[in-house]
Amino acid sequence: MLTKRVIPCLDVKDGRVVKGINFLNLRDAGDPAEVSSAYDKAGADEVVFLDINASSDSRSTQLEWVRQVASTLFIPFTVGGGVRTVDDFRDILREGADKIAINSAAIMNPQLISDAADKFGSQCVVVAIDAKKRKDGDGWTIYKNGGRVDMEKDLVEWAMEAERRGAGEILLTSMDCDGTKAGYDLAQLRAVSSVVRIPVIASGGAGTKEHFYDAIEAGAEAVLAASLFHYKELEIRDLKEYLRGRGVAVRL
Amino acid sequence: MISIIDYDAGNIKSVEKALQFLGAEAVVTRNPETILSSDGVILPGVGAFGDAMGRLRSYGLEEVLQDVTKRGIPFLGICLGLQLLFEDSEESPGVKGLGILKGHIRRIPSDGGLKVPQIGWNSLSFPKKGTLFEGIPEGSFVYFVHSYYLQAEDPGIVVATTEYGVTIHAAVEQGNVFAMQYQPEKSSDNGLAMLRNFVNLTRKDA
Numbered sequence: 513m514l515t516k517r518v519i520p521c522l523d524v525k526d527g528r529v530v531k532g533i534n535f536l537n538l539r540d541a542g543d544p545a546e547v548s549s550a551y552d553k554a555g556a557d558e559v560v561f562l563d564i565n566a567s568s569d570s571r572s573t574q575l576e577w578v579r580q581v582a583s584t585l586f587i588p589f590t591v592g593g594g595v596r597t598v599d600d601f602r603d604i605l606r607e608g609a610d611k612i613a614i615n616s617a618a619i620m621n622p623q624l625i626s627d628a629a630d631k632f633g634s635q636c637v638v639v640a641i642d643a644k645k646r647k648d649g650d651g652w653t654i655y656k657n658g659g660r661v662d663m664e665k666d667l668v669e670w671a672m673e674a675e676r677r678g679a680g681e682i683l684l685t686s687m688d689c690d691g692t693k694a695g696y697d698l699a700q701l702r703a704v705s706s707v708v709r710i711p712v713i714a715s716g717g718a719g720t721k722e723h724f725y726d727a728i729e730a731g732a733e734a735v736l737a738a739s740l741f742h743y744k745e746l747e748i749r750d751l752k753e754y755l756r757g758r759g760v761a762v763r764l
Numbered sequence: 765m766i767s768i769i770d771y772d773a774g775n776i777k778s779v780e781k782a783l784q785f786l787g788a789e790a791v792v793t794r795n796p797e798t799i800l801s802s803d804g805v806i807l808p809g810v811g812a813f814g815d816a817m818g819r820l821r822s823y824g825l826e827e828v829l830q831d832v833t834k835r836g837i838p839f840l841g842i843c844l845g846l847q848l849l850f851e852d853s854e855e856s857p858g859v860k861g862l863g864i865l866k867g868h869i870r871r872i873p874s875d876g877g878l879k880v881p882q883i884g885w886n887s888l889s890f891p892k893k894g895t896l897f898e899g900i901p902e903g904s905f906v907y908f909v910h911s912y913y914l915q916a917e918d919p920g921i922v923v924a925t926t927e928y929g930v931t932i933h934a935a936v937e938q939g940n941v942f943a944m945q946y947q948p949e950k951s952s953d954n955g956l957a958m959l960r961n962f963v964n965l966t967r968k969d970a
Contacts, residue, residue, distance in 0.1 A: 709874070
């Protein structure tokens with residue numbers, strides 16, 4: 513039976529992991545290759561890396577750490593941040609990444625989704641979406657530039673467009689819930705996962721094991737969290753035991 | 765030395781890195797002499813069946829791969845590399861596969877609400893014990909990414925299956941020809957153990 517996936521997310525800046533300083537038993541807490549290998553051993557199903565200041569200037573740094581990660585990490589990993597062109601896709605995939613996440617670049621140039629999917633296959637195109645409740649409370653709009661700019665574009669419509677253009681997965685972050693530890697935005701997850709047929713990865717708001725279960729119940733194929741895992745507030749294996757106890761198929 | 769067939773497929777690098785990690789000597793090549801003189805051959809692959817067969821043919825690799833299997837050189841097809849070993853695929857009607865093994869590649873039915881492609885970790889059942897599964901318990905999880913799946917003509921060659929709406933023939937073995945639909949190079953310790961078993965096989969025969 514296909515399992516639900518538990519995915520730690522690592523923020524990378526200048527080739528170093530910027531969260532995760534409390535990660536125990538590591539010689540170098542900031543090395544992407546080491547931190548991600550530790551997550552593999554801890555039972556993570558995948559790892560997502562978000563390069564938070566990637567640009568064309570730092571591309572070579574990015575390719576270097578991706579190469580190192582690919583030499584030691586033998587579970588799938590996604591790289592996001594600063595990817596704007598099909599050539600960027602090619603360069604990063606060639607170093608051994610499995611999937612590429614695009615956010616602002618997809619909003620500014622939706623054709624990038626189609627072009628990348630045609631060239632490399634839908635399975636490696638992850639459209640990351642940052643969304644926030646509309647002020648009038650009716651649905652959500654999407655934001656670009658790391659949540660700084662409201663595109664005043666409807667979330668559900670954008671998710672459907674991403675799928676139609678060939679996205680393989682949607683990484684959906686609730687800006688309202690992110691950092692609150694009060695739980696994922698379940699209404700938002702339901703709204704998106706009920707209209708697309710591609711997997712939706714829930715992101716933003718996890719604080720307890722129940723929250724992960726709730727997200728899966730709401731239609732998420734995978735659940736992502738960052739600080740909860742980094743600061744060892746929750747062990748991935750404990751989370752998976754809990755999910756299995758509640759009848760969710762997980763890899764243990 | 766193990767040859768990884770270079771035909772511009774997607775996951776070549778990952779397979780190479782996994783072999784390096786295991787301490788195996790591997791080269792990425794499409795040179796027929798190198799391939800035919802190696803102790804093992806791996807055909808990786810992510811992408812479309814028709815494109816991939818077109819590239820194998822344009823690089824003159826079709827006969828080379830058939831020779832490899834005829835000579836009994838241990839051969840491992842991974843992901844699309846499994847599919848290419850068979851006769852044809854619903855993904856690319858009219859395109860002939862390598863035909864080294866008998867069977868057809870079908871589209872995973874998406875009725876019943878299942879998402880296609882299947883992306884993620886699924887567990888393996890072993891109808892019989894495959895050579896590459898030495899030390900690997902039944903029920904182990906491996907990582908799949910695929911929209912098409914194998915129906916082998918002879919169930920006797922199927923050494924692993926998984927369930928995704930239909931029963932998928934996830935791994936096959938016939939003589940020295942092995943193939944896996946999932947990606948062992950992305951399947952953590954279990955996948956590395958399977959690749960290690962393949963590497964050991966190439967050493968034994970050397």
